Amino acid sequence: MGTTQLESVPEPKYWHLKTVIGEALDSDFTVGEILPNERALAARFGVARATLRQALEQLELEGRLQRRRGVGTTVAPPRMGVDVSTSTHSWPGAPGDAWQPVDCRAAAAPAAVVRALDVDGDEDVHTVRRILVTHGQPVAAELLYIPSGSVPELSAIDAPSGVARARSVLRELQHRLLDGQDRAVELGSARADDAKELDRLPGAPVLVVTTRYYTEGRAAAVSVATYRADTCRLTFGASGDVEIRHDAQARRAS
Amino acid sequence: MGTTQLESVPEPKYWHLKTVIGEALDSDFTVGEILPNERALAARFGVARATLRQALEQLELEGRLQRRRGVGTTVAPPRMGVDVSTSTHSWPGAPGDAWQPVDCRAAAAPAAVVRALDVDGDEDVHTVRRILVTHGQPVAAELLYIPSGSVPELSAIDAPSGVARARSVLRELQHRLLDGQDRAVELGSARADDAKELDRLPGAPVLVVTTRYYTEGRAAAVSVATYRADTCRLTFGASGDVEIRHDAQARRAS
DNA sequence: GAGTGGTCTAGACCACACG
């Protein structure tokens, strides 16, 4: 039985496709350009559409492509750097904070938050919704949890739920001392509500940044921020005095 | 034509499946337990295998499941926290560094590294391969690039390629002053070589941590470390003096 | 060799954006 293929290591088709298309993106396409549609591409490469899609999914995961239903597949710009350095010792909502408050309501905390904060499961927690928009694009959605016990003054806020209340809560936070914070980054998939804020489909890959804020020796608040993994690169500020520059990002003229 | 479904918002099947299975994992399964195989699960839920797989892929992405060809699908333990705090102002290979050197060779640097380092594209770069293993599991694979221009003493190293040479290069690094470093985290997919070190298939989702080391006001070295996104949570050390504890992680007795 | 997850096919229909 002669084998038809000479390859001793049969690389999956979608993997090979990904390489080929990836190289084509570098050489034959410019940022923002629209690719042929999936059916056409599949036909051109002689594979089933599902296989072609597997390759495109990988490229999208790597931030090389952007796909939108009803529109098409475009070449993505380089990922934007988003500074999440923990060196800024300040509460959320401090002056210069680019996040936009969206809403605030009191609610029972999810289990994960209860664990991180060491509060009672039934205790109500002030939950502030914020989003981060850069260059007109939604970049991240955050839920900030502040147990009533941490900042008793919050009970006095009379604004109903909504942006006004969110602002009040954040303003109240600034009055307190911040001892420190710690941070963790992991991969996740967007919940339905986050996906909506981020203009993505539910399940889209996101980088989940969990921050704990400490005051008086205990965790006083927790923030869970989900960043679009396709468009973002999280940066942690330089320890030295060197200015960081992402050269590929510079060109934007045409 | 009456619609058969009453749902006004037809949630995708795989999304619903993911929720159902996710809840089942919490209530009916223990860590390490083997799930029924994909064909059986698909039959039980009355969906095609491809649809079932879409749900499992999501759960694997979130670190809830672990799938291995020829073996089966098991319930994954909670992600392990891996400290990548930039506050440790030291070169790679410093005492206490848990990374294991694997190899070292001189080679032309990839384009991305050339950009980060501001070296000539044709200049040879010392490339050190290291891996990080925790609790017997491969966690991350790293490529550390040191241009000859940064550390001239490296030319004097006579060890051929291999672990010995890697150790010599790292040892030489310690003699130099480290001005600072900066770090970025983004989502990527494992290249074939990294996948092999990480015991995963090529294309597996990884967290790519890029670190630049500065000395004498310029970037002297770059490290590109790829962490298994399914099993890792990257942590950035506390700014305060509070000890962080990942409760689920503590138990390891048996 | 039996059983597992991984790849691939060739279709179909759906939800969405846009003209």
Add this chain to the structure above:
DNA sequence: GTGTGGTCTAGACCACTCA
């Protein structure tokens, strides 16, 4: 309406692990 990507099906074969 037309065209796009997103979902879903019912098969098939392959690569791998393990007894």
